[in-house]
Amino acid sequence: MKMNQLGKSDIYVSELTLGCMSLGQDKNKAKEIISTALAQGINHLDTADLYDFGLNEEIIGEIIKDRRQDVILTTKAGNHFSKETKDWFWDPSKEYIMQAAKESLKRLQTDYIDFFMLHGGTMEDPIDETIEAMEELKKAGLIRAYGISSIRPNVIDAYVRKSSIDGVMLQYSLLDRRPEESVLKQLDDNNISAIARGPLAKGMLSTYYKENITKKAAKGFLDYNQTELLQTVENIAALSEGMPMNELALKYVLQHPAVTTITFGASTIEQVIENTKVDLTTGLSEEMYEKLKEQTKRNIYEQHRV
Template sequence: MKKKQLGKSDMKISELTLGCMSLGTDQNQAERIIDTAIDAGINHLDTADLYDMGRNEEIIGKAIKEKRDQLILTTKVGNHFNKQTGDWYWDPSKEYINKAIKDSLRRLDTDYIDFYMLHGGTIEDPIEETIESFEELKKEGLIRAYGISSIRPNVIREYVKSSSIDGVMMQYSLLDRRPEEEILDLLHKNDISVLSRGPLAKGMLSNQGGAVLERKGENGYLDYRYDELKAIQQHIAELLDERQTMNGLALQYVLNHPAVATAVFGASSSEQVEENTVVDNSEALSAETIERLQTITKLNRYDKHR
């Protein structure tokens, strides 16, 4: 599997990332999913301290203990949670980040985190303080690089201007093309990688997209109505050749932009991992195919997330 440099860091991550939020809480099942991903060439795992109130990190720590040096591990911080009550609140303060990383390191059973991300953020945050915390953790060797997980253009621009982030995780797919107009080129120009989450649009751009649409798409998706989603699925199916799948085309589309280092997909079974990793990405999508895909979908725009 191809690997791409993560920002200006010395790390190269696989063009597909296993998003671990959907692993569940069965250790053996989670290990099977992770092993399937690794066997397919994936070297990047994405989690967060909030997932299952820390349990997700513990499961991953056990699963990768013997192969930690082979993997790039990402986790996130910023949601101050109470495992006993299940409550949490947003806390991007330096004090909390410095405490939270120690908890994450313990749960992951590791001495360092490869890529540490702020799990959200608003323009009202103490951004300078947050950046200072990440920079200090980097100097201490507790993290190798850092970034943010955000779809807010004003927050992203502030971190581009004021920090040395190496990556931004954001929602990006054929059905959510909001980053294309004002974010992707900005990040590429500044050597900041995009980690594209939701590339299959909640499964509506997967091989089971028709069934998913019937279950989840009655009220539409972003600014798409149900009937529009159904028509798009039909149009995409007509574009597929004998080597392509719906999953593959959707993943290839987001990976086409030079700013995108990896597409992050979730999986709750080994079969779902296999479905996404059998894709042949050796040949990029043609300009004609990309133009056609952009013609049948919308160039959405950010409105609420400012």
């Protein structure tokens, strides 16, 4: 699998990233999923301290402790949570970010985090303070690089201007083209990696799109109603020239030069295999790329605009 540089850092991640939120709490099953992903060429695992209130990190740490050198590890912080009461509140303060990083290191059984992300963000945050925490963690060698996970253009813009982030995780797919309006260009212009999540749009761009649109989109998705969704994806399928829907959806997202890696979740080995068997060695033709754009809406961010 192709490896791409993460921003301006010395980190190289696989074009596909395993999102670990859906691993579950069965350690043996989680180990099978992660082992399959690594065997398929994935080197990048994405988690967060909030997933299962720290348990997700603990499970991953136990699984990879003997092969830490084979893995690029991303985790996130900013949701100040209690494992006992199972509740949390937003806290991007320097004090909490520093504390959260050290607690994640313990749960992950590692001396360093490759990529550390703020798990959200608003314009009301003490952004300079958050950046200061990230820079100090980096200087101390506890993290190698940092970034943010956000779908708010104004927050992304603030971090691009004020910090040395190397990546931004954002939602991006054929059905959610909002980042194309300006965010992706801004990231590309500043040599910051886009880490795309949701490329299959809750399975509505997968092999099982009819079933998923029926089950999950009764109220629509973004600015599509359910009828429009089904018609749009049917039109996409008609353009596919026999290419599996998963492959088409992943290739569309990777076609943008700002996108470094695509994060997909998996709760079964089969889901890992289905996505990693996709041939990503070649992209879409320019003709197909443009036709896909013609069939989908050019969504824009309605809120949090710059």
